[in-house]
Amino acid sequence: MNQLQSMRVFVKVADLGSFVGAAGALDLSTAVVTRHVADLEARLGTRLLNRTTRRLSLTESGTTYLERVRHILDDLEGVEQMVVARNHEPVGTLRIVAPVVFGLHSLAPVVQSYAARYPDVVPDVTLADRHVDLVEEGFDVGILVARHMRSASIVTRRLTTGYLTVCATPAYLAQHGTPTRPEHLLSHPCLSRPAEQGGEERVFTGPNGEVRVRPTNAIVANNTEMLRQFALLGMGVAILPSYLIGRDLASGRLVPLLRDYRLPQIEITIAYPSRLHLPAKVRTFIDHLVEYFQQPGRQARDPRTVAPARSVTESTKVVADMDDLSLPELAADAARPSHKSARSRIAASSPF
Structure with a gap:
């Protein structure tokens, strides 16, 4: 028989002084209660109860055993209550993993508001552009950008949608001209990630259907924030996600191009x-993430539907003045969190 259950039965018999009474309290038969106590005595090799036709009494060994067992059962109940509370109340450390650029530009405000709402939870955020195993590495929540995953042990939920935008500075466009069709990108230096070296084919959807082009790479970087900085310095044309350049487009520092064409959307999901x-800490954080990004103004907007902040001519001086900014100053500006939204083995990294 189950030793733990036998211990519980023995305590109940000792408290009530009756096999029949214990059987009724535990919703068991008297025979089963008797068997539990007999099994305990056989395991211990000693008698725990003195039995007569009229009453039960504890032996000396039974008294000692009862005292210790009662503590064990009380401790066990306390542990169970603690675990149940942690599953129903948001407490403890919440381990979150997300891609670096998305984390820097979109995650800090939502983590801050969650921590304010649930002060007993300690967010532990890891930014990683690599493959991450949620289960093996002990992460509670992962955020995926433009990745798909299939695993029976992992659940995914859509968070928001991002948009890819072809962009450049007004100063660059004033000097090199403004591309108006995807084919025009072939005559402009393009800024790309390493996986795109050699020219990645881009598929645009426009007024006359699909247009496929393979832009010429001029500068390659393994981080989209670095590509953004290159673009802000007027070094070429970049294709960047909306959650990264929302403020740049709104201020006119970058100008959206090819407004009659669109690239595939970026799906951002929770895993x-x-x-x-x-656990409650995971459930409440997921709900908070979804609630946060569904608020007005935090859903990413397709830059093609947003009117430019200034004309190219009007913006040229604004961005030309930025040529005096040092790279660290640009990086500091990029590191400020933006409120613009955007297999157990998953990719926390992103090509964007």
Whole structure:
């Protein structure tokens, strides 16, 4: 028989002084209660109860055993209550992993507002542009950008949608001309990630259907924030996600190009291990993320539908003045969190 259950039965018999009474309290038969106590005595090799036809009494060994067992059962109940509380109340450390650029530009404000709402949870954020195993590495929640995953042990939920934007500075466009069709990118230096070296084919959808072009790479960087800085310095044309350059477009520092064409959208999703017995800290953080990005003004907008902040001519001086900014100053500006939204093995990294 189950030793733990036998211990519980023995305590109940000792408290009530009756096999029959214990059987009724535990919703068991008297025979089963008797068997539990007999099994304990056989395991211990000693008698715990003195039995007569009229009453039960504890032996000396039974008294000692009862005292210790009662402490064990009380401790066990306390542990169970603590675990249940942690599953129903948001407490403890919440381990979050997200791609570097998305984390720097979009994640800080939502983590701050969550921490303010649930002060008993300690967010532990890891930014990583690599493949991450949520289960093996002990992460509670992962954010995926433009990645798809299939795994029976991982659950995904859509968070928001980002948009890819072809852009350049007004100063660059004033000097090199403004491309108006995807084919025009072939005559402009393009800024790309390493995976795109050699020219990645881009598929645009325009007024006359699909247009496929393979832009010429001029500068390559393994981080989209660095590509943004190159673009802000007027070094070429870049294709960057809306959550990264929303403020640049709104201020006129970057100008959206090819407004009659669109690139595939970027799906941003949440991933977490299994729906079964989901801890409260994970459940509330996922709900908070979704609520945050659904608020007005935080959903990413397609730059093609937003009127430019200034004309190219009007903006040229604004961005030309930025030539005096040092690279660290540009990096500091980029590091400020933006409120613009955008297999157990997953990719926390992103090509964007």
